[in-house]
Amino acid sequence: MPTRRSSRRAAVALVTGLATVLFINAAEARKKDRVSEYAPSYAPAPVAAPVANGSIFQASQGYAPLTSGTRAAMVGDVLTIALVERTLASKSATQSGDRSGEIGLTPPTTGPLSFFEPSDVNMGGNMTFNGKGQATQSNALQGEISVTVAEVYPNGTMLVRGEKLVRLNRGDEFVQFSGLVRPTDISADNRVLSTRVADARINYTGKGEVARASQQGWLQRFFSRFSPF
Numbered sequence: 001m002p003t004r005r006s007s008r009r010a011a012v013a014l015v016t017g018l019a020t021v022l023f024i025n026a027a028e029a030r031k032k033d034r035v036s037e038y039a040p041s042y043a044p045a046p047v048a049a050p051v052a053n054g055s056i057f058q059a060s061q062g063y064a065p066l067t068s069g070t071r072a073a074m075v076g077d078v079l080t081i082a083l084v085e086r087t088l089a090s091k092s093a094t095q096s097g098d099r100s101g102e103i104g105l106t107p108p109t110t111g112p113l114s115f116f117e118p119s120d121v122n123m124g125g126n127m128t129f130n131g132k133g134q135a136t137q138s139n140a141l142q143g144e145i146s147v148t149v150a151e152v153y154p155n156g157t158m159l160v161r162g163e164k165l166v167r168l169n170r171g172d173e174f175v176q177f178s179g180l181v182r183p184t185d186i187s188a189d190n191r192v193l194s195t196r197v198a199d200a201r202i203n204y205t206g207k208g209e210v211a212r213a214s215q216q217g218w219l220q221r222f223f224s225r226f227s228p229f
Contacts, residue, residue: 038163038176041150043076071186077149080191081177085141097129145175156183171208
């Protein structure tokens with residue numbers, strides 16, 4: 001028969017194996033998402049077309065009006081996103097209630113029930129409730145990231161995406177961005193505020209010693225998923 005110690009070792013080995021598989025799958029998923037979703041876009045190679053109108057200039061080879069200057073307008077063009085995110089949310093609720101009641105009966109002074117005292121049949125009750133809740137959340141993000149144009153839609157709106165990797169002494173920092181940009185929101189120096197980007201997706205994550213120090217251990221995270229407390 002297996003001993004208690006061997007059973008415990010087998011259980012620990014099983015938990016360790018499951019946690020390792022989950023950790024590796026999560027890491028591969030994050031890596032895959034980062035590569036596929038925020039990969040840079042490059043301008044397509046020009047396609048040689050016969051000059052049918054006898055002109056040297058061909059709009060199919062890439063065209064940007066003089067009024068747009070150096071603003072991004074085609075797939076593969078680069079523009080700079082100025083991160084100026086700042087949000088503040090606050091919510092509070094207060095509720096109170098008070099209720100009281102009292103019943104009093106006067107017992108007869110004569111007859112077989114005259115032995116009751118007035119204090120024997122007095123009843124009363126009080127109920128008081130006070131509740132208060134408050135929640136506040138704020139965040140701020142400032143900086144810049146250059147992205148590339150991934151798609152240009154018929155109405156001129158552009159899908160932009162990109163990421164920035166900053167490798168520091170004790171870890172790596174990732175800034176990932178994607179969203180929809182209108183050409184009219186791009187300034188003359190080819191910049192656009194993040195607050196003017198529709199469907200913006202901003203991820204600011206990191207990995208390394210500093211990031212690991214601020215997180216729970218993998219075994220503790222595994223048990224915290226199933227802990228009922």
